[in-house]
Amino acid sequence: MSDQSVEMPEVPRSEMQTDIVCVGFGPAVGGFLTTLTRGLMNEDGTPVAESSVMPGMPPQVICYERADDPGFGVSGVVTKGRAIRLSFPDLDLSQIPMAHEVTSEKVLYLMDPVGASRRNAAFRLADKTLARWSEDHAFSLPFIPPFLKKEPGMIFSMGQFSSWVAGNVMGTGMAQIWPGTPVAGPLVEDGAVKGVRLVDQGVDKDGNPDAGYMPGMDMKAALTVIGDGPVGAVGQALDRELGLPDGNHHREWAVGMKVVVDLPEGCEWEPGTVLHTIGYPEPEIFGFLYVYPGNVASMGIFVPSWFDNPARTAYRYLQHWMMHPYIWKRIQGGTMRSWGAKSLQESGKQGEPHLVGDGFARIGEGSGSTNILTGSGVDEAWATGVQLGESVLELLKAGKPFTRANLEATYVHRRRHSWVDREADVAAKARNGFCRNALLGILGMGMTGLTNGLLNLPGDNRMPWERFSSLEEYYDGWIPAGEIEEIRAKCKAEGKSLHDALMDRVGWPEIPFDGQLLVSHQDALLMGGKVQAMPGYADHVRFGNPTLCAACREQVCVEACSGQAITTNPEKGAPLFDREKCVHCGACLWNCSRADPLDNTRSNVRFSAGSGGLHSAEN
Amino acid sequence: MSNEFHIVVCGSIVPDPLQKLEPVQGPGGYALKNEMMLPAVLDPWAGHALYEAANLAKSHPGSKVWLVCLGPKAKLQQVMMNVAQKVPFEIVVADGNASGFTDAFETASVLSRSIEAIPGLDRDRLLLFGGWQSASRGSGAVMQMVGEMLGVTEQFQGVDKLTVGDDGSLEIMERIEGGCYQTSVVDGAPAVLGWATGELPEPPNNPQVGMQNMQKIMPALAQAKPGDVSGSSLSFEAVQVPAQRRETRIVKDTPVDEIAREIVDWLSA
Numbered sequence: 001m002s003d004q005s006v007e008m009p010e011v012p013r014s015e016m017q018t019d020i021v022c023v024g025f026g027p028a029v030g031g032f033l034t035t036l037t038r039g040l041m042n043e044d045g046t047p048v049a050e051s052s053v054m055p056g057m058p059p060q061v062i063c064y065e066r067a068d069d070p071g072f073g074v075s076g077v078v079t080k081g082r083a084i085r086l087s088f089p090d091l092d093l094s095q096i097p098m099a100h101e102v103t104s105e106k107v108l109y110l111m112d113p114v115g116a117s118r119r120n121a122a123f124r125l126a127d128k129t130l131a132r133w134s135e136d137h138a139f140s141l142p143f144i145p146p147f148l149k150k151e152p153g154m155i156f157s158m159g160q161f162s163s164w165v166a167g168n169v170m171g172t173g174m175a176q177i178w179p180g181t182p183v184a185g186p187l188v189e190d191g192a193v194k195g196v197r198l199v200d201q202g203v204d205k206d207g208n209p210d211a212g213y214m215p216g217m218d219m220k221a222a223l224t225v226i227g228d229g230p231v232g233a234v235g236q237a238l239d240r241e242l243g244l245p246d247g248n249h250h251r252e253w254a255v256g257m258k259v260v261v262d263l264p265e266g267c268e269w270e271p272g273t274v275l276h277t278i279g280y281p282e283p284e285i286f287g288f289l290y291v292y293p294g295n296v297a298s299m300g301i302f303v304p305s306w307f308d309n310p311a312r313t314a315y316r317y318l319q320h321w322m323m324h325p326y327i328w329k330r331i332q333g334g335t336m337r338s339w340g341a342k343s344l345q346e347s348g349k350q351g352e353p354h355l356v357g358d359g360f361a362r363i364g365e366g367s368g369s370t371n372i373l374t375g376s377g378v379d380e381a382w383a384t385g386v387q388l389g390e391s392v393l394e395l396l397k398a399g400k401p402f403t404r405a406n407l408e409a410t411y412v413h414r415r416r417h418s419w420v421d422r423e424a425d426v427a428a429k430a431r432n433g434f435c436r437n438a439l440l441g442i443l444g445m446g447m448t449g450l451t452n453g454l455l456n457l458p459g460d461n462r463m464p465w466e467r468f469s470s471l472e473e474y475y476d477g478w479i480p481a482g483e484i485e486e487i488r489a490k491c492k493a494e495g496k497s498l499h500d501a502l503m504d505r506v507g508w509p510e511i512p513f514d515g516q517l518l519v520s521h522q523d524a525l526l527m528g529g530k531v532q533a534m535p536g537y538a539d540h541v542r543f544g545n546p547t548l549c550a551a552c553r554e555q556v557c558v559e560a561c562s563g564q565a566i567t568t569n570p571e572k573g574a575p576l577f578d579r580e581k582c583v584h585c586g587a588c589l590w591n592c593s594r595a596d597p598l599d600n601t602r603s604n605v606r607f608s609a610g611s612g613g614l615h616s617a618e619n
Numbered sequence: 620m621s622n623e624f625h626i627v628v629c630g631s632i633v634p635d636p637l638q639k640l641e642p643v644q645g646p647g648g649y650a651l652k653n654e655m656m657l658p659a660v661l662d663p664w665a666g667h668a669l670y671e672a673a674n675l676a677k678s679h680p681g682s683k684v685w686l687v688c689l690g691p692k693a694k695l696q697q698v699m700m701n702v703a704q705k706v707p708f709e710i711v712v713a714d715g716n717a718s719g720f721t722d723a724f725e726t727a728s729v730l731s732r733s734i735e736a737i738p739g740l741d742r743d744r745l746l747l748f749g750g751w752q753s754a755s756r757g758s759g760a761v762m763q764m765v766g767e768m769l770g771v772t773e774q775f776q777g778v779d780k781l782t783v784g785d786d787g788s789l790e791i792m793e794r795i796e797g798g799c800y801q802t803s804v805v806d807g808a809p810a811v812l813g814w815a816t817g818e819l820p821e822p823p824n825n826p827q828v829g830m831q832n833m834q835k836i837m838p839a840l841a842q843a844k845p846g847d848v849s850g851s852s853l854s855f856e857a858v859q860v861p862a863q864r865r866e867t868r869i870v871k872d873t874p875v876d877e878i879a880r881e882i883v884d885w886l887s888a
Binding site for chain 2: 014016062068069070071097098160163166167170171173176177178179180181198201202212214217219337338526527534535536618
């Protein structure tokens with residue numbers, strides 16, 4: 001009997017019931033579970049409400065996290081921490097590894113020391129004008145606008161903070177956090193969410209049943225809490241199912257890429273030092289650097305969707321940023337400890353989805369809580385989780401069901417009357433200027449911030465795939481079109497990255513790999529603590545319409561992939577995807593120059609929940 | 620005698636092998652830098668033993684599996700949220716040091732005392748499983764000593780296969796020199812089996828198994844007793860990480876045949 005003719009046994013899909021199911025464990029769900037678990041029992045030891053699935057017990061709460069560890073979150077964080085401090089009034093940062101108070105803060109304008117940055121006349125003028133007051137090609141702004149200032153505040157590693165919060169939550173015994181459990185999507189019936197379906201296991205890369213086939217379990221729940229971030233599968237599915245509220249959109253994105261570095265002996269930076277950078281390696285790219293205790297720093301860049309280079313890369317720009325004289329002088333001799341990347345939803349309030357419905361509530365970054373003016377999201381996400389936690393306790397105590405109306409009257413009401421929403425309203429249009437160019441973007445942010453949102457520069461928010469020009473247009477005046485075609489053909493034939501060749505061509509210096517701080521992209525992947533993708537899962541990155549991909553000249557997904565997991569297909573079809581290299585940053589979801597032919601609100605890339613990914617608690 | 624076994628698996632956690640490990644001299648002797656910060660996983664050797672134990676229990680109804688862990692409770696709790704989804708077991712926790720700088724005898728003492736305290740454990744049905752080695756305590760001695768302390772003298776190390784006969788006898792394949800196996804037959808439990816890799820893959824995550832396990836795992840973690848391993852006179856003169864085997868060299872325009880040849884030469888060296 002041939003393998004092809006083997007019939008797969010019929011495996012029934014199992015189903016379980018719980019009271020509350022959460023998707024994703026990040027700061028939002030951390031805030032939610034911290035608040036909820038503290039309030040589920042009365043002081044006399046009786047539950048505040050009875051579980052509907054385990055009579056006599058308090059409500060059963062389960063959280064599914066896609067990654068192998070609750071400390072998966074990839075981010076260095078600087079935050080005022082207002083909501084976090086409210087949850088932990090006696091917070092002692094020394095109890096959380098890599099956490100510290102902010103002790104000094106600077107905004108640096110970085111000049112171009114290599115001459116390859118695509119700066120318009122205004123930036124070139126700024127470089128020239130500020131040179132006399134600069135140090136190591138960097139000008140420190142004498143004044144930090146209040147909306148950017150994070151002092152007094154705290155810095156920490158998202159991974160360490162999440163681990164600490166998860167430990168506290170699980171220690172209560174009132175909630176279970178299940179890592180290594182990707183969720184395929186919500187269970188929707190007549191517009192109401194009834195729970196979630198886990199992904200199938202024992203399938204081939206295309207999702208077809210294979211050895212050990214186990215259909216993903218349905219976990220039914222009275223309330224589904226969606227905190228799966230900006231590219232989460234459940235959030236995406238609900239957005240498609242329900243649409244976004246009128247006028248809202250998910251058009252602005254960024255990918256944050258960072259490294260954690262053991263600083264060299266004698267580095268002048270004290271713990272608590274915070275740097276924000278603008279201007280380099282390209283005017284559209286922002287940088288950050290936070291110094292933790294123990295001579296360790298987290299540093300990186302944000303590459304936004306309005307940076308219109310179709311061959312954009314975060315990794316090589318990160319290395320040029322690290323090699324800027326101001327930074328390099330202080331980190332040279334250090335060692336990379338880990339590396340990571342994540343997508344950020346940069347539409348802020350304008351990206352807010354339907355926050356609640358029958359049986360569901362959305363919190364955190366995927367719910368549009370990130371403040372795009374102050375550039376802060378963790379504390380805001382935490383706050384939305386707390387608001388939902390308080391609301392759920394209120395409903396449980398009152399014996400009320402989790403209907404849209406009840407969640408509107410509690411959670412949405414709390415959110416609308418909180419600082420999170422007030423400040424998000426101020427920030428809503430802060431970044432519109434970036435849709436036109438980096439200079440107007442910076443001016444627009446200043447205008448919004450300094451007038452408290454009264455004045456905003458207008459902008460034309462477009463989907464990333466509506467923004468992309470061709471490479472020939474982008475490099476017009478830098479590289480002749482015919483030469484671009486030659487470079488493209490050569491890279492394709494040799495399987496090399498196009499962005500490297502183009503950056504070399506326009507004068508970016510070669511990266512002098514030193515094996516410590518400047519390492520190849522694949523070495524960074526290994527140093528980041530890559531966890532092997534578990535076998536038996538389907539590929540979580542797919543291409544909706546392969547014909548579109550085959551005809552695509554830009555293949556932005558290949559150039560922008562944070563882990564080099566997406567590569568050009570030598571057989572001219574859709575790009576190839578290697579699950580073993582994916583770090584689940586989600587950049588491919590919006591780094592695509594083609595819209596889905598059937599739905600122009602999404603790209604041609606399908607990004608769903610998968611297992612594995614980066615696993616470095618230092619991230 | 621029926622073939623119901625009481626299988627006790629000894630195993631703890633180790634830092635994720637992909638993390639950068641750095642020994643540091645602390646007030647209490649050597650330790651790993653930032654040990655409590657490093658993501659942890661179930662010791663791979665113990666993992667093999669646990670999956671074999673679960674498979675054996677599944678094929679012999681009435682059998683039970685306990686996982687006995689010496690390690691920091693908070694870390695164990697996080698790791699168990701993953702491991703608990705793999706196979707059914709009950710956990711017994713000794714809250715203590717799981718670093719690679721503990722004395723094998725002290726570790727064995729804590730484990731044997733924890734096993735002795737398991738309610739309802741039938742010594743006549745006892746199969747004591749564990750890793751033949753450990754990814755942190757590489758002495759390969761702990762399982763032997765735990766067996767000795769519990770009076771179990773039938774011991775097998777480097778086990779890759781266990782077959783239970785209808786009469787309850789155990790046929791055991793142990794790794795020996797030269798890539799060969801030694802096959803032994805023992806009348807039955809009790810026995811100590813230090814597993815090599817066994818023959819089973821890591822089971823997929825099964826959320827239902829996880830939910831069932833967690834009903835007992837969380838209380839067991841809450842009731843963990845301290846596992847003191849500080850009574851040793853063992854001290855380390857010097858500690859160093861193994862030489863890094865990964866070497867990156869950036870080459871350009873090198874034919875693939877030449878690269879392949881160089882890799883083969885390096886492997887052959």
